[in-house]
Amino acid sequence: MSDPTPKQRPTRQRSALVEALANCQDFISAQDLHARMTEDGTRIGLTTVYRALRDLEAADTVDVAQAGAGERLYRWRPAGRHRHYLICRACGSSRPVDSEVVEEWAGRIAADSGFAAVEHTVELTGVCIGCQPTTGEGKLPSCPWSPDWETPRHRAPGCGS
Amino acid sequence: MSDPTPKQRPTRQRSALVEALANCQDFISAQDLHARMTEDGTRIGLTTVYRALRDLEAADTVDVAQAGAGERLYRWRPAGRHRHYLICRACGSSRPVDSEVVEEWAGRIAADSGFAAVEHTVELTGVCIGCQPTTGEGKLPSCPWSPDWETPRHRAPGCGS
DNA sequence: ATAGGTGCAAAAGATTTGCAACTGG
DNA sequence: CCAGTTGCAAATCTTTTGCACCTAT
Numbered sequence: 001m002s003d004p005t006p007k008q009r010p011t012r013q014r015s016a017l018v019e020a021l022a023n024c025q026d027f028i029s030a031q032d033l034h035a036r037m038t039e040d041g042t043r044i045g046l047t048t049v050y051r052a053l054r055d056l057e058a059a060d061t062v063d064v065a066q067a068g069a070g071e072r073l074y075r076w077r078p079a080g081r082h083r084h085y086l087i088c089r090a091c092g093s094s095r096p097v098d099s100e101v102v103e104e105w106a107g108r109i110a111a112d113s114g115f116a117a118v119e120h121t122v123e124l125t126g127v128c129i130g131c132q133p134t135t136g137e138g139k140l141p142s143c144p145w146s147p148d149w150e151t152p153r154h155r156a157p158g159c160g161s
Numbered sequence: 162m163s164d165p166t167p168k169q170r171p172t173r174q175r176s177a178l179v180e181a182l183a184n185c186q187d188f189i190s191a192q193d194l195h196a197r198m199t200e201d202g203t204r205i206g207l208t209t210v211y212r213a214l215r216d217l218e219a220a221d222t223v224d225v226a227q228a229g230a231g232e233r234l235y236r237w238r239p240a241g242r243h244r245h246y247l248i249c250r251a252c253g254s255s256r257p258v259d260s261e262v263v264e265e266w267a268g269r270i271a272a273d274s275g276f277a278a279v280e281h282t283v284e285l286t287g288v289c290i291g292c293q294p295t296t297g298e299g300k301l302p303s304c305p306w307s308p309d310w311e312t313p314r315h316r317a318p319g320c321g322s
Numbered sequence: 323a324t325a326g327g328t329g330c331a332a333a334a335g336a337t338t339t340g341c342a343a344c345t346g347g
Numbered sequence: 348c349c350a351g352t353t354g355c356a357a358a359t360c361t362t363t364t365g366c367a368c369c370t371a372t
Contacts, residue, residue, distance in 0.1 A: 009346065009351060031336075045354040050337060066282075069362065070231020070336055086274055097274070101266045106285060109258050113247055115287030121227075122283050124267060126276030170371060172327060192361075206329040211362060213327095230337065231361055 008055055013044040017052045018076075026094050027065050027073035027087065065094075065123055086124040090131035097124060169216055174205040178213045179237075187255050188226050188234035188248065226255075226284055247285040251292035258285060 008014070020037050021028070028036075034049040053074050056062045063083055065073045075094065077083065084099040102122055110118035169175070181198050182189070189197075195210040214235050217223045224244055226234045236255065238244065245260040263283055271279035 011346070011352065013353075029336090047338085047355075048353055051352085054337095066227050069233060070360090072230060072336085086270060086276060086279070088276070089278075095274075097270050099266075102263055102283075105260075105262045105266075109247060109285060110287060113256075113258070113287070114290045115247060115249070116293050117250075118247070118285060118287035120283065120285050122263075122281065124270060124279060124281050126271060126274070126279035129275045132277050170326060172371070174328070190361090208330080208363085209328055215362095231335090233361085 008059065013042070013048050014052055016042045016044065017049060018056070021056075021062070021074065022076045022078075024076065026092065027063075027067075027075040027085070029067065029071055029073050033074070084122040084124065086126060088128035088131055089125050090127050093128060169220065174203070174209050175213055177203045177205065178210060179217070182217075182223070182235065183237045183239075185237065187253065188224075188228075188236040188246070190228065190232055190234050194235070245283045245285065247287060249289040249292055250286050251288050254289060 016037060017033070020033060020040070020042070024033075024036075030049050030053055031046070033053075034044065034046045037044055037049070053062065057064055057074070060082070061077055062074045063077050063085070065075070065085065065087065067073050075085070083096040084102065085094040086097050087094040099122065102120070106118065106120040109115075177198060178194070181194060181201070181203070185194075185197075191210050191214055192207070194214075195205065195207045198205055198210070214223065218225055218235070221243070222238055223235045224238050224246070226236070226246065226248065228234050236246070244257045245263065246255040247258050248255040260283065263281070267279065267281040270276075
């Protein structure tokens with residue numbers, strides 16, 4: 001009937017972006033991804049990053065999360081089906097969670113309500129073990145992990161640099 | 162220990178805002194709420210609306226939803242517990258849904274993962290019956306439902322005016 | 323009296339768009 | 348060749364902030 005994925009030409013920028021995003025095992029914002037790619041030597045415009053991400057989103061090959069107000073984070077989706085994640089509010093790391101239950105629940109709601117084309121957004125956030133201050137004794141620093149994640153949000157170890 | 166709801170002084174603007182929001186049975190953006198209040202004769206600054214909504218959010222008396230990129234919608238929360246909604250993408254009307262299942266699921270994830278202070282965001286969107294084009298025959302008008310949810314994409318009859 | 327609230331104008335950010343030049347199939 | 352891409356600058360849009368002036372308690 002229609003083209004879920006109209007075109008998408010494998011240009012130099014587009015390919016590099018997909019690779020950078022796939023290498024990144026976490027959510028990352030368009031701006032950060034652009035910065036990272038630029039750092040790594042890829043010449044690409046911020047506008048292009050936005051447009052490419054938008055297309056990938058339309059093609060359902062990335063998962064999207066909202067960061068605070070008006071900032072969207074993208075994460076490459078290896079497998080076919082969409083996933084939901086548990087994101088650490090302190091260090092930004094994310095891990096996929098089993099969401100069968102929610103999927104079914106959403107399906108039931110859809111059926112019972114009579115609504116069509118029901119879509120859902122589910123986001124879990126918390127403070128991961130590594131970022132939890134040990135209540136009584138000496139509290140560890142912020143994030144006892146890879147030395148390069150210092151951004152409260154986006155900024156993952158496996159990501160690029 | 163701390164004050165979840167530090168202050169909140171019942172000023173003219175604040176009170177009017179709460180009333181307007183409570184009267185509105187649907188999600189509404191800060192800008193729209195401001196516009197509506199202004200239309201209705203309440204003199205209030207947009208800044209104040211933003212600040213009041215932020216405080217209400219902190220006080221957990223409103224539910225928040227994300228609209229597209231970087232626009233937040235607020236909905237007055239009558240009962241105590243938070244709720245999740247099914248929102249029509251065509252007309253914007255929203256109806257709370259039973260989310261026990263999801264609450265439990267979220268709790269389990271929290272426990273199993275070891276993450277602390279786990280919070281969740283769940284949003285369901287679809288096309289309500291009234292907005293569904295009747296495939297073959299004559300298509301009904303926009304949205305013929307229960308008299309209390311009729312907001313056409315933020316702009317409800319029941320809301321204020 | 324005074325801590326908190328208000329509002330205007332300006333600032334901040336993130337994302338989108340106009341447009342002319344470019345490129346992969 | 349030609350539809351799709353790119354990138355820069357400018358434009359949009361929503362939300363936040365600086366600051367001086369009000370106002371409940």
